[in-house]
Amino acid sequence: MHRFKVEKMGCGGCAKSVTRAIQAVAPNARIEVNLGAKHVTVSDTAGSADRIAQAIAAAGFPAEPLLAAA
Template identity: 55%
Template sequence: MELTIENMTCGGCAKSVTKAIQSVDPNARIETNPAARSVKVETTASTAALQQVLEEAGYPASAT
């Protein structure tokens, strides 16, 4: 799945996003791109679960 995260603007943000996603699925494959403000995730977790944990971390995400 691919998510757009408007306020992920740097490597530090990308680390926080990665950590939040891994809290839901520790085995997720995550590819962040702060320049494009997007993240690609291979996971067994639902989009809603990822969006919720990212919202809680301060990085609201929308599915693309």
């Protein structure tokens, strides 16, 4: 599981853009977006956190990796 803080994500359209960017590099991932906290959780994926963060950033939303909860 990978978690990211995405500060620039502020609306449903932003969340959809971030989701599409992640799906481009991790098509089988389960993606959960929390707009209030500006967090994205990516589960069930073999994609690397770096690749996912780069894809989110390329969509215009710089992403900061967060430590996964134990």
